[in-house]
Amino acid sequence: MNTTTYLPHFPTTASLPPSALHLIDQISHNFNKIPGSAIILRYIRSSYQDDPIRSLVELFLVIFAIRYLLAPAYSTKKVKNVPLTEEEIDDLVDDWAPESLVEGETEFERLVAERGPVLTGAAGPRVKLAGSGKTVVNLGSYNHYNFADNADLKAKAIQTIRTYGVGPCSPPGFYGTQDVHMKSEADIAAHLGMPACIIYAQSFSTISSMLPAFSKRGDVIVADKACNFPIRKGLQISRSSVRWYEHNDMEDLERVLAKVVKEGQGKPLTRRFIVTEGLFECVGDLVDLPKLVELKMKYKFRIILDETWSYGVLGRTGRGVTEHLNVDPLNVDMIVGGLAGALASGGGFCASSREVVEHQRLSAAAYTYSAALPALLATTASETVALLQENPQHILTLRENIKAMRAQLDPRSEWVRCTSHPDNPVLILVLKDQHIADRNLTLQDQEAILQDCVDEALNNGVLVTRLKSMPAPLGASGKDMQKEWRPRPGLKVCVTTGLSRKEIEGAGRGVRHAVTSVMKGKKWQRVGG
Amino acid sequence: MASHAPPPLVVQNAEKKIGLAAEQDKERNRRRRRSSSLMYQEPPESLEQQSDQAVNPNLNAQWVNAKGAWMIHPILIALLKILYDILPGMSQETSWTLTNATYMAGSYLMFHYVRGVPFEFNAGAYDNLNMWEQIDNGDQYTPAKKFLLAVPICLFLISTHYTHYDLTYFMVNFLATVAVVVPKLPALHRMRFAFFNHEPDTVDGR
Numbered sequence: 001m002n003t004t005t006y007l008p009h010f011p012t013t014a015s016l017p018p019s020a021l022h023l024i025d026q027i028s029h030n031f032n033k034i035p036g037s038a039i040i041l042r043y044i045r046s047s048y049q050d051d052p053i054r055s056l057v058e059l060f061l062v063i064f065a066i067r068y069l070l071a072p073a074y075s076t077k078k079v080k081n082v083p084l085t086e087e088e089i090d091d092l093v094d095d096w097a098p099e100s101l102v103e104g105e106t107e108f109e110r111l112v113a114e115r116g117p118v119l120t121g122a123a124g125p126r127v128k129l130a131g132s133g134k135t136v137v138n139l140g141s142y143n144h145y146n147f148a149d150n151a152d153l154k155a156k157a158i159q160t161i162r163t164y165g166v167g168p169c170s171p172p173g174f175y176g177t178q179d180v181h182m183k184s185e186a187d188i189a190a191h192l193g194m195p196a197c198i199i200y201a202q203s204f205s206t207i208s209s210m211l212p213a214f215s216k217r218g219d220v221i222v223a224d225k226a227c228n229f230p231i232r233k234g235l236q237i238s239r240s241s242v243r244w245y246e247h248n249d250m251e252d253l254e255r256v257l258a259k260v261v262k263e264g265q266g267k268p269l270t271r272r273f274i275v276t277e278g279l280f281e282c283v284g285d286l287v288d289l290p291k292l293v294e295l296k297m298k299y300k301f302r303i304i305l306d307e308t309w310s311y312g313v314l315g316r317t318g319r320g321v322t323e324h325l326n327v328d329p330l331n332v333d334m335i336v337g338g339l340a341g342a343l344a345s346g347g348g349f350c351a352s353s354r355e356v357v358e359h360q361r362l363s364a365a366a367y368t369y370s371a372a373l374p375a376l377l378a379t380t381a382s383e384t385v386a387l388l389q390e391n392p393q394h395i396l397t398l399r400e401n402i403k404a405m406r407a408q409l410d411p412r413s414e415w416v417r418c419t420s421h422p423d424n425p426v427l428i429l430v431l432k433d434q435h436i437a438d439r440n441l442t443l444q445d446q447e448a449i450l451q452d453c454v455d456e457a458l459n460n461g462v463l464v465t466r467l468k469s470m471p472a473p474l475g476a477s478g479k480d481m482q483k484e485w486r487p488r489p490g491l492k493v494c495v496t497t498g499l500s501r502k503e504i505e506g507a508g509r510g511v512r513h514a515v516t517s518v519m520k521g522k523k524w525q526r527v528g529g
Numbered sequence: 530m531a532s533h534a535p536p537p538l539v540v541q542n543a544e545k546k547i548g549l550a551a552e553q554d555k556e557r558n559r560r561r562r563r564s565s566s567l568m569y570q571e572p573p574e575s576l577e578q579q580s581d582q583a584v585n586p587n588l589n590a591q592w593v594n595a596k597g598a599w600m601i602h603p604i605l606i607a608l609l610k611i612l613y614d615i616l617p618g619m620s621q622e623t624s625w626t627l628t629n630a631t632y633m634a635g636s637y638l639m640f641h642y643v644r645g646v647p648f649e650f651n652a653g654a655y656d657n658l659n660m661w662e663q664i665d666n667g668d669q670y671t672p673a674k675k676f677l678l679a680v681p682i683c684l685f686l687i688s689t690h691y692t693h694y695d696l697t698y699f700m701v702n703f704l705a706t707v708a709v710v711v712p713k714l715p716a717l718h719r720m721r722f723a724f725f726n727h728e729p730d731t732v733d734g735r
Contacts (some may be wrong), residue, residue, distance in 0.1 A: 043690065046690070051694065054694065054699060057703065058686060058689065061682055061686070061710075062682070062686070065678065065679055065683075068670070068675060068678055068679075070677060071669075071670040072670060073615070073668055073669065073671045073672075074665045074667075074669055074670065075666070075667070075668045075672040076719075077666065077668075080547050083546075088542070211628050216652065216653050217578075217581075217652055217653030217656060218653060218656060237652060239581070239654075320630050359614060363649075407710045452538075457572060
């Protein structure tokens with residue numbers, strides 16, 4: 001191919017000096033030597049096609065691509081490198097004093113640990129203290145039906161250990177599931193009247209890993225402000241948007257639900273849940289389930305009900321809030337409960353539809369990654385569920401004892417009142433508002449007063465404890481704590497059927513007198529103004 | 530507990546420097562925000578989201594740097610071309626234009642339309658970002674991004690060539706190409722048209 005062919009295209013060819021013509025010749029000759037140059041030339045020639053604008057567009061694209069290809073890479077993340085000299089770095093490192101991983105023990109915590117009683121033997125209704133050797137009444141364990149002293153249950157547990165060993169040592173999805181687990185799941189599902197049930201190995205981690213299995217970032221959870229610590233952990237792990245409503249305030253709940261629905265209009269649909277407790281761990285009162293179901297239906301939410309403290313306690317046969325308030329359990333989408341309390345076993349469960357249960361077998365972290373419940377606890381749970389169903393007398397006796405205990409405390413004591421529901425065997429006693437205002441008591445003061453009450457009650461021969469179920473969030477300042485809902489400091493009195501009515505009344509008197517003597521004592525008189 | 534004595538002067542200076550840098554950073558952020566109602570920039574991730582993003586490598590975007598990930602583009606294009614060629618009554622011009630349009634549509638869908646990660650890897654921490662913004666952790670002008678921009682441009686040049694520069698075909702091919710090239714521009718990183726997109730919730734669980 002001769003280069004001169006192209007030259008006539010340029011009108012000024014003739015006017016160029018011979019040296020320039022020679023240079024052009026030279027360049028085109030060299031260009032022709034590059035392999036593939038003929039193709040490029042043909043491409044360019046045919047692409048021109050007497051359409052300069054289109055060719056310009058293409059040329060522009062090519063230039064843009066070349067510029068893009070040659071540009072140096074950079075990060076869009078903000079890099080906060082501050083230029084510091086070596087000396088400054090060394091000084092900063094020397095000056096840095098790391099905060100301790102665990103805060104040191106406070107004076108109050110040290111006192112509590114020092115005064116804490118040590119028991120010898122089983123934690124039955126009467127326990128023997130190490131040291132003094134004194135026998136006291138135990139109102140500090142969730143041994144509500146005194147199943148801890150039941151010889152039949154013990155014999156069956158021992159028999160199970162002989163057959164199955166102490167623990168399955170494997171997650172349920174691997175080889176941890178045994179026939180007894182499946183039987184317990186079926187027993188609890190049948191007891192509650194739900195289609196299916198899944199058993200977790202720990203009561204605490206049941207709801208805190210079941211919540212994140214269903215609710216993800218972007219989903220909405222409306223939760224009661226008084227929800228217990230495991231629920232809070234679950235909400236935190238789930239990364240969902242959490243809205244709070246005032247404790248047990250159904251009007252406030254409706255306001256929040258309506259707001260969520262309004263905000264969600266026109267946006268992609270997300271999963272929406274209402275999370276609340278049956279009997280509240282930190283307050284002791286009961287949820288208004290019929291109203292909750294009505295609101296759920298109206299605003300199209302799902303209910304996750306934590307019955308850890310109400311399953312096995314409320315209802316004629318211990319089915320919990322649904323039986324107590326005559327609500328069809330199928331209206332509650334997920335019922336979460338604990339087997340570690342009244343049922344004298346261990347672990348927790350979630351009862352729901354078959355799909356919801358099967359979903360958790362692969363997506364709930366505590367089920368997938370924790371070793372399964374020991375077989376003896378699974379059989380114990382089955383047994384105690386059967387005992388409650390077959391013999392409602394257990395529950396009736398417990399109610400009698402609760403009534404006897406309350407009679408000694410709530411209306412009688414001029415210092416404390418009970419925030420628990422009348423059928424709740426865990427009586428939470430808080431100081432009356434009037435005394436708190438009169439003496440100007442801070443939360444710390446109240447905790448200290450109640451600790452003194454606990455100690456005084458032990459002197460009177462009754463072992464009770466304080467409400468300690470809500471540790472402060474890590475790194476929370478005083479200001480944060482004022483904004484956050486905090487449970488009121490309270491005494492916890494756990495009623496059991498292992499004591500006669502007389503003994504219960506005596507123990508109640510002991511607690512009442514302990515509170516009175518502490519509140520009348522010199523130590524707490526000075527606070528006030 | 531740290532001592533209560535004031536830190537040495539050098540330390541104070543260094544701390545002042547760090548504080549100044551943070552201040553400048555804040556200033557820059559403020560200026561970058563647009564008040565226009567039509568367009569907004571996806572806000573930076575919260576600390577919680579960042580930590581969730583860092584938990585796992587982003588498997589959704591990582592594969593573009595894997596072996597064979599570049600090769601699949603020419604292979605897919607060739608397969609598309611063969612597929613359209615074997616349809617009876619198909620002219621070369623239509624076949625090339627369809628190949629081009631199909632590739633561009635697929636690439637737009639994959640890199641710019643779909644957001645988030647289809648699997649449960651990072652607890653939804655990437656839910657607000659499309660795949661182009663996830664690639665290489667949002668860095669610009671990385672080899673993978675250069676390759677992914679060069680492929681549609683080359684395909685466009687080839688297909689316009691084989692459609693013999695007919696104006697209609699040219700316009701179809703050109704618009705298809707622009708649709709995938711423009712969202713790749715660094716200037717449009719994390720930009721959203723408010724008309725199509727609601728501003729995402731920023732409330733995080735606690």
